[in-house]
Amino acid sequence: MNGVRILVIATFFVFVLMTPVVVASGNDSYYIFDNELQVNEGITIETSIHIEVVEVKRIPLERAKFRITSYQRPERMITVFKEDGPQANRYETYSGASIYLDVIGVYSDSVQFRVSGPSNWRVTDYYDVDPEEGGGEVDEAVTVPKLKITRTLDISSVQQGQTAKVTFKIKNDGNGTASEIELDEPTIKGAYREGCPTTLDDIAAGATERVSYDLKIVDVEPGTYELNPTLLNYKSESGTSYSSESSSNVLVIVAEEVLAPELEIKLTIESDDDVIICGERFSVTVRIDNTGNATTGRITVKSHLPDDVRVAGGEIDPVYESIKPGDYEEYEVTMIAYEPGKHVIKMDVLWADEEASASAEFWAERSGFDKYYIYILAAIPIVLILLWLIKRRREYSF
Amino acid sequence: MLNILILGLGQCGNRVLDAVNHEAFGSGGTFAKYYSRQKFPASVKTIAINTAINDLKGLTDTRAKDRFHVPHLHGVGANRALGKKVFDDNKEQIMSEIDKRGSFELIFIITSAAGGSGSSFAPLLVKELKKAYNAQIICIAVLPFREEGSIFLQNTAFCIRELVAESPNGILLVDNQYLKKYAGDIKSAYDKINISVARRVLFLIEALNSEMLMVTDLGDLKTVMNGGIGIGTMGYYEAGKDGTIKSAILGSFKPSGLLFPANVYNEGARAMLIIKGDKKYLDLDLITKTVEELSTDVGQVFKGVLIKKGRPKVLSLFTLNSVPELENLYAAAADAIRFEMDKREQSKKQLDDAFAHIDELEPIY
Numbered sequence: 001m002n003g004v005r006i007l008v009i010a011t012f013f014v015f016v017l018m019t020p021v022v023v024a025s026g027n028d029s030y031y032i033f034d035n036e037l038q039v040n041e042g043i044t045i046e047t048s049i050h051i052e053v054v055e056v057k058r059i060p061l062e063r064a065k066f067r068i069t070s071y072q073r074p075e076r077m078i079t080v081f082k083e084d085g086p087q088a089n090r091y092e093t094y095s096g097a098s099i100y101l102d103v104i105g106v107y108s109d110s111v112q113f114r115v116s117g118p119s120n121w122r123v124t125d126y127y128d129v130d131p132e133e134g135g136g137e138v139d140e141a142v143t144v145p146k147l148k149i150t151r152t153l154d155i156s157s158v159q160q161g162q163t164a165k166v167t168f169k170i171k172n173d174g175n176g177t178a179s180e181i182e183l184d185e186p187t188i189k190g191a192y193r194e195g196c197p198t199t200l201d202d203i204a205a206g207a208t209e210r211v212s213y214d215l216k217i218v219d220v221e222p223g224t225y226e227l228n229p230t231l232l233n234y235k236s237e238s239g240t241s242y243s244s245e246s247s248s249n250v251l252v253i254v255a256e257e258v259l260a261p262e263l264e265i266k267l268t269i270e271s272d273d274d275v276i277i278c279g280e281r282f283s284v285t286v287r288i289d290n291t292g293n294a295t296t297g298r299i300t301v302k303s304h305l306p307d308d309v310r311v312a313g314g315e316i317d318p319v320y321e322s323i324k325p326g327d328y329e330e331y332e333v334t335m336i337a338y339e340p341g342k343h344v345i346k347m348d349v350l351w352a353d354e355e356a357s358a359s360a361e362f363w364a365e366r367s368g369f370d371k372y373y374i375y376i377l378a379a380i381p382i383v384l385i386l387l388w389l390i391k392r393r394r395e396y397s398f
Numbered sequence: 399m400l401n402i403l404i405l406g407l408g409q410c411g412n413r414v415l416d417a418v419n420h421e422a423f424g425s426g427g428t429f430a431k432y433y434s435r436q437k438f439p440a441s442v443k444t445i446a447i448n449t450a451i452n453d454l455k456g457l458t459d460t461r462a463k464d465r466f467h468v469p470h471l472h473g474v475g476a477n478r479a480l481g482k483k484v485f486d487d488n489k490e491q492i493m494s495e496i497d498k499r500g501s502f503e504l505i506f507i508i509t510s511a512a513g514g515s516g517s518s519f520a521p522l523l524v525k526e527l528k529k530a531y532n533a534q535i536i537c538i539a540v541l542p543f544r545e546e547g548s549i550f551l552q553n554t555a556f557c558i559r560e561l562v563a564e565s566p567n568g569i570l571l572v573d574n575q576y577l578k579k580y581a582g583d584i585k586s587a588y589d590k591i592n593i594s595v596a597r598r599v600l601f602l603i604e605a606l607n608s609e610m611l612m613v614t615d616l617g618d619l620k621t622v623m624n625g626g627i628g629i630g631t632m633g634y635y636e637a638g639k640d641g642t643i644k645s646a647i648l649g650s651f652k653p654s655g656l657l658f659p660a661n662v663y664n665e666g667a668r669a670m671l672i673i674k675g676d677k678k679y680l681d682l683d684l685i686t687k688t689v690e691e692l693s694t695d696v697g698q699v700f701k702g703v704l705i706k707k708g709r710p711k712v713l714s715l716f717t718l719n720s721v722p723e724l725e726n727l728y729a730a731a732a733d734a735i736r737f738e739m740d741k742r743e744q745s746k747k748q749l750d751d752a753f754a755h756i757d758e759l760e761p762i763y
């Protein structure tokens with residue numbers, strides 16, 4: 001309870017103290033320093049605060065690294081990004097007054113920046129940093145972490161509604177522990193990250209850390225997406241900021257697969273050239289294939305036969321309880337067609353609210369005997385007459 | 399119904415019989431036998447008998463089972479002596495073949511008098527049939543063309559004599575020579591003669607079998623055939639468009655319709671007239687009157703009237719008191735025989751003379 005109160009009071013005081021400064025620097029644009037400095041150049045403010053440009057970088061973001069030392073304070077490295085804003089980078093002096101660093105522009109080996117602070121404060125000295133002196137000082141203390149991040153997805157193609165597991169493998173190739181590791185993971189619109197950390201525990205030099213999260217594809221248009229690189233921001237023990245990024249990944253999102261059985265029915269008439277002899281039996285094989293990806297429920301078959309076609313053997317309209325995907329049912333029916341001509345047999349297979357049908361065609365012809373029946377009938381009297389004539393002739397031939 | 403047997407002997411007899419069978423089919427022509435039945439006016443059985451199988455084979459309208467072959471190689475030629483022997487040898491078979499066909503009241507024997515088989519069989523058959531059946535037997539004898547040679551003349555002479563000797567109920571003559579006028583060539587003359595004979599025979603049978611008004615019967619036939627010398631012939635006349643029944647009756651006595659040349663008015667002994675035709679033509683009074691007129695010249699005339707569709711047709715059948723033409727034939731035959739005998743004697747003498755050359759000689763080897 002006391003701690004909380006003290007913190008509130010402290011925050012209050014800070015607020016009260018800072019307010020005129022902020023107003024002064026914000027509204028009056030009171031800058032203690034507003035100029036360009038080369039790398040390894042420094043300024044002294046009020047004879048006790050030293051600000052040196054350690055390095056400038058323009059890629060990937062324009063930034064400059066400053067070393068700030070002052071009375072009764074440890075040396076601090078501060079990296080200021082161009083876009084950070086005028087009050088983002090604060091440095092508190094021993095007296096309690098703060099100065100703010102704001103980078104205006106970064107060039108190949110110089111940086112234009114502003115230092116704002118108490119309005120009575122002045123730059124008291126410009127100086128060049130002796131690299132030996134500065135470097136020597138730093139050498140003993142600085143250890144550098146170097147994180148290498150690789151991102152892998154367990155599948156390259158995800159269906160709508162499915163989840164891809166994204167794994168980061170982060171290895172510290174440097175010689176110092178990486179701390180304050182921030183992980184900035186981009187995402188795809190319509191996909192949600194589940195359990196994706198934004199900060200990571202410190203990674204000691206040489207250690208490898210694996211972190212993973214689930215990328216849930218909820219409502220992403222099917223297509224090929226590029227997953228932008230993951231950005232890692234971290235610091236060395238000395239407080240220097242570093243960053244690294246992974247390579248980008250490609251993720252294909254396919255339409256959601258609907259699970260449903262699909263039946264196909266096929267009729268095969270066993271005959272030569274699909275010609276059937278009237279009155280003779282022929283067999284028809286019916287095959288029902290489940291070409292879908294789910295097991296069916298109850299299946300019924302309904303046949304449509306021409307009027308003169310009768311079933312002579314076998315069940316023509318069987319019922320099946322189910323057919324597994326990729327599986328099939330087959331049965332044979334014996335039929336007889338009585339009239340000559342073209343016939344079409346149609347069969348429907350019904351399941352759930354769906355149906356499929358197939359039809360088969362065949363020609364029925366009268367048998368050899370049937371075909372010539374009429375001629376035989378006509379020939380009988382002729383033959384009888386002939387026989388009669390022959391008989392008569394024989395009666396009269398001696 | 400009358401039971402009638404018609405026998406055709408030898409080639410001539412066979413062929414006339416075949417014509418009878420053909421005519422019995424009616425107007426159907428050659429092919430009638432394939433679809434029609436013979437319509438005999440009575441119960442008629444026919445048998446063609448021959449020693450020459452080729453003659454039997456040549457027949458067309460006689461059933462095969464009604465053709466009886468008397469086996470003798472190549473026939474008998476014109477040799478009546480051989481013919482008689484062959485008949486004797488086969489008498490039983492011939493008679494049993496006839497017997498198979500039942501019993502008869504009237505038998506016709508048709509034969510040529512000139513040939514070998516028929517002319518030799520006929521008299522012998524008359525004898526056998528008389529023994530076996532109580533039937534009237536009428537022989538129809540065909541006389542040869544005179545130019546056919548002396549053997550045919552001889553045969554005819556002897557055949558007729560033998561026939562008369564066996565005394566059938568009658569002999570009706572058909573004279574090829576006389577009927578030669580029918581056609582130019584022999585073949586068609588034969589056909590015409592055969593058909594004429596056949597039609598007359600069938601007409602006669604019809605009349606005998608009918609039960610119509612003014613019918614003639616077997617008794618009448620017998621009486622007619624008994625007249626004169628028992629030899630006669632037949633005449634026929636078919637009335638023209640406007641002909642009266644009288645002219646038709648008289649027409650049937652005219653020489654043009656006769657099968658043998660005779661002068662009925664002079665030589666006729668008895669006659670039978672059969673008149674057939676539509677009722678409208680048949681004026682019975684006129685018929686009776688005409689017949690009565692004829693009777694004064696011809697002698698007894700029997701008449702029968704058949705009412706049948708068509709124009710009046712008249713068949714006349716009669717016996718003669720004298721047969722001058724037959725006498726002529728006999729004279730010619732005698733001449734021929736004598737000539738043959740002389741020739742043979744002469745030839746024999748010539749041969750003997752020739753042989754005389756080697757009398758009392760022996761062959762030397």
Ligand SMILES: Nc1nc2c(ncn2[C@@H]2O[C@H](COP(=O)(O)OP(=O)(O)O)[C@@H](O)[C@H]2O)c(=O)[nH]1
Nearest residue numbers: 408409410413510512513514515516542588591
């Ligand atoms: N009318 C007529 N006479 C025939 C016929 N065939 C042969 N002739 C005559 O019959 C005589 C010969 O007798 P044929 O019957 O042939 O001898 P056969 O067979 O030995 O009795 C000859 O006078 C022929 O002119 C015929 O078809 N019709």
